[in-house]
Amino acid sequence: MAGNHNELQMRGIKRETMSKQVVDQIIGLLRSGQLKPGDKLPTEAELSGKLFVSRPVLREALSSLETMGMIHRKTREGTYFADKIGSKPFSIMLALSAGDIPAIMEARMALELGLVTVAAEKISEDQLAQLEELLRLMALRTKDYVDLDKEFHRTIAYSANNPILEGSIDPLLNMFDETLSQIALTDRDHAITLQEHQVIFEALRRRDAAGAFSGMYAHLNHVRAKVMKRLAES
Known part of the structure; x- marks a missing residue:
């Protein structure tokens, strides 16, 4: 010691x-x-x-x-x-960036866009079933579905089956959620979020890497726009 x-x-x-x-x-x-x-x-x-x-x-x-x-x-x-x-x-760099919302958002986009394309090639039938169940539960829960949202993204990340990247996704999602809770986004659109997740899921089920990338980009870019708008208003 x-x-x-x-x-x-x-x-x-x-x-x-x-x-x-x-x-x-x-x-x-x-x-x-x-x-x-x-x-x-x-x-x-x-x-x-x-x-x-x-x-x-x-x-x-x-x-x-x-x-x-x-x-x-x-x-x-x-x-x-x-x-x-x-x-x-990675955790050290992330901790030092606490509160830098644009940087956290960009880091999440960079990591998840890469992961979802690899996931399109590697995702198992069991993991696809997990995603489908998460979407079903999310459709039923119009409020307080952040935990389901995070699990959806974590399942995709882990389905890429890359131990080097797996160590990065949890701290990044945790930091993003903690930052998001401080901003208090009140205008989350449940229907749009669910639809965006559905697009990503369908692309993964088709093993369509380009479609999965496109769907994830549209979703995360939408989230980023809402976050930055809320930041500007606060």
């Missing part, structure tokens, strides 16, 4: 973009080698004192890191860096 927490070198945080700076500082403990994967972080009280930030700001940063799989919290034991964090540079 690493040395005394009192010896850790961390800079004070400026007022602007506090949460993001806290994330950067905590990840900096890994990059500098002061702490290692699996090590326990200082307590919230210690971190707040060292970084000169309030508990709410610190907890927001810790929540972002937890969403990325960078840290995990053990009840009554404290907060720890994930054991395998050294092999997850």
Whole structure:
């Protein structure tokens, strides 16, 4: 385990973009080698004192890191860096980009457009059946269907059967959903979303890579437009 927490070198945080700076500082403990994967972080009280930030700001940063799989919290034991964090540079980059909604949206588009074309070649009949069932459930649930939406995209990503890319999709979808919840999109059009998912599904069932790419692009571009519109209004 690493040395005394009192010896850790961390800079004070400026007022602007506090949460993001806290994330950067905590990840900096890994990059500098002061702490290692699996090590326990200082307590919230210690971190707040060292970084000169309030508990709410610190907890927001810790929540972002937890969403990325960078840290995990053990009840009554404290907060720890994930054991395998050294092999997850994507998660580190993503955590540092927390709050950069355009960049997160572009990263999701770039990853999923590639995955869906590969999925069109590799997807199994069982996975197609899973997608069809998710669409059926989504049609019945006109509100609060975000979990079904995410599972639909995750199933497609995993059907590409590429272990290198699989490690990227979950943290990216989690970050996107967390960001989306902060924007509070109230104008989600259930019918359009369902139709867009149906187009993607039909293309995958036909093993039509170009059609799957086109359908996914139309869907994600529509989501991006709604997100950016909401951002501009906020």
